[in-house]
Amino acid sequence: DTGVSQDPRHKITKRGQNVTFRCDPISEHNRLYWYRQTLGQGPEFLTYFQNEAQLEKSRLLSDRFSAERPKGSFSTLEIQRTEQGDSAMYLCASSVETGRKDTQYFGPGTRLTVL
Amino acid sequence: DAKTTQPPSMDCAEGRAANLPCNHSTISGNEYVYWYRQIHSQGPQYIIHGLKNNETNEMASLIITEDRKSSTLILPHATLRDTAVYYCIVLSNDYKLSFGAGTTVTVRA
Numbered sequence: 001d002t003g004v005s006q007d008p009r010h011k012i013t014k015r016g017q018n019v020t021f022r023c024d025p026i027s028e029h030n031r032l033y034w035y036r037q038t039l040g041q042g043p044e045f046l047t048y049f050q051n052e053a054q055l056e057k058s059r060l061l062s063d064r065f066s067a068e069r070p071k072g073s074f075s076t077l078e079i080q081r082t083e084q085g086d087s088a089m090y091l092c093a094s095s096v097e098t099g100r101k102d103t104q105y106f107g108p109g110t111r112l113t114v115l
Numbered sequence: 116d117a118k119t120t121q122p123p124s125m126d127c128a129e130g131r132a133a134n135l136p137c138n139h140s141t142i143s144g145n146e147y148v149y150w151y152r153q154i155h156s157q158g159p160q161y162i163i164h165g166l167k168n169n170e171t172n173e174m175a176s177l178i179i180t181e182d183r184k185s186s187t188l189i190l191p192h193a194t195l196r197d198t199a200v201y202y203c204i205v206l207s208n209d210y211k212l213s214f215g216a217g218t219t220v221t222v223r224a
Binding site for chain 2: 004031033035042043044045048056089091093095100101102103104105106107108109111
């Protein structure tokens with residue numbers, strides 16, 4: 001049983017560059033979530049997909065951020081024109097819809113450093 | 116969203132039980148209580164969840180009070196590898212996990 005995987009695990013970029021992260025959810029999980037975690041804080045919700053539909057986006061997700069989940073499988077999170085404030089751990093989680101409960105399983109995260 | 120309150124930190128001796136309290140006095144009748152933990156620089160790890168009844172799995176036990184306003188996560192035999200930040204979360208109707216500050220648990224040999 002493979003868990004949620006994320007790629008790359010670490011990314012160092014210069015301010016102003018674009019970056020793209022990938023998340024592969026657990027097989028047959030129809031929900032996929034993105035969270036962001038800065039140093040010393042708990043993860044914060046960014047957006048989530050049910051199958052290929054993006055159902056909600058946080059106010060944290062500025063117009064420089066875009067997420068996709070083509071065909072309801074893997075997802076990508078792109079950040080355009082990165083800023084130093086984007087430095088954080090980007091976490092992906094997946095779950096299978098089961099009524100009112102929603103057990104989300106997290107990947108190892110992608111740590112972004114913007115110089 | 117129902118908020119949770121946890122102590123900021125606690126120590127535990129290796130081999131002893133660790134009891135982690137959480138208050139969630141504004142929880143609604145159909146909202147689940149979830150516990151996750153996060154070991155340094157790793158993604159959060161799901162531990163256990165519950166609605167009304169007490170729950171147990173291979174990692175921990177969850178005791179929920181009858182009025183559902185508080186709960187306790189029990190790690191029966193803490194090991195050094197259980198040192199982590201533990202988050203108690205009430206899952207909102209929109210399925211977003213709202214992580215607070217959590218409890219930093221340090222297991223000492």
